[in-house]
Amino acid sequence: MTPIKNCIVNKDTRSNPIWLMRQAGRYLPEFREIRKNNQDFVKLCLNENLSSEITLQPIKRFGFDAAIIFSDILMIPFAINQDVKFEKGFGPKLGNLNIDVISKINEIDFTNKLNPVYNAISLTAQNTLLKDKDLIGFVGAPWTILVYMINKMSPKKGIPENFFNDISLLNNLLFIIEKFIKLHIKNQINAGANIIQIFDSWAGLLENKIPEYIYNPTFNIVEYTKKLGVPVICFPRGIKNYKEYCDIVKPDMINIDYEVDPNEIKKNIKIPVQGGLDPKILLTNKNNLKKEVEKYLAIFKDHPYSFNLGHGILPETKIDLVKELISIVRNYK
Ligand code: 1CP
Secondary structure, eight states: OOOSSSOSSOOOTTOOOBOOTTOSSTTSHHHHHHHHTOOOHHHHHTOHHHHHHHHHHHHHHHOOSEEEOSOOTTHHHHHTTOOEEEETTTEEEEOOOOHHHHHTOOHHHHHHHTHHHHHHHHHHHTSGGGTTSEEEEEEEOHHHHHHHHHHSBOGGGOOOGGGGSOHHHHHHHHHHHHHHHHHHHHHHHHHTOOEEEEEOTTGGGOOSOHIIIIIHHHHHHHHHHHHTTOOEEEEOTTOSOHHHHHHHHOOSEEEOOTTSOHHHHHHHOOSOEEOOBOGGGGGSOHHHHHHHHHHHHHHTTTSOEEBOBSSOOOTTOOHHHHHHHHHHHHHOO
């Protein structure tokens, strides 16, 4: 029998639980329907009933093994009083960074501002649909949050050359971010999240200074979460050395991206693995999907492995191929 809770961070090689990063989102018509009437994305994240409903949409439709709370990593800058907006066709737009304002935020103000997120978690955790399933809470890693706060928009085109000019600002910010990430994790766990995933979506942008900006601060957060008795999954997208990352940061499970060779991971990494499949494969066809999915399942046959993608599911993804993916994973022998 599969364990009842914590099945995603599984140590059992006999089953491959499945959920997908960004499973609650734009590829779902029922999400788009809600989004149409809720243009302000931050407000939507702060609507506890809708957030809970959106979290459960992919569980109702597909029966994934875990739900991930509908929220965003940028709710932390928002809660420490940097303005955050999401513009159609542009992405996130952050306001001016005022370190004096940010330094004044206390833990009570922060928790009050994000209370709807915690209420959404409590509501969702109580839903019978999640009786035997995990509810994943999440945060952005310190580095990725720092990048958005300084860059004030997606760093899709890279970070500017002067990014590291004001080291004391970066260090002050990093200190504050780490403190509030920990608080956000604790609050999500108290509300009912039973796994935490740390998204370091922009880990791959950093070439030097990886210990200062990625390893050390993320290790602190992983250690903190483990002390709260909850397993933690890390997703350091684009990091060059996954083995070193796992050895130093010590997550309970590692989510690999789609650019890394899964054979190398299997050979070098001893902890449970999640993910890897290129989300673009879900834009192709059933035969190709089967081939690619079975490649990951075969490589990780004798390794604790949860099926997931190597980055978030794309908005253009067809529902039928998601259904097919689940059936391939569940019927694999
Ligand atoms: O309708 C819309 O336009 C909103 C799209 C959307 C959604 C559905 C955004 C804007 N955020 C989310 C929800 C979200 N974001 C979830 C919960 C839902 C789920 O996973 O099912 C999670 C876990 C995130 C995490 C997140 N937000 C990350 C890390 C994961 C990743 O994809 O790398 C990042 C980088 C963000 C920032 C963000 N949020 C939204 C956008 C468009 C972006 C920017 C991405 C970029 O910089 O290119």
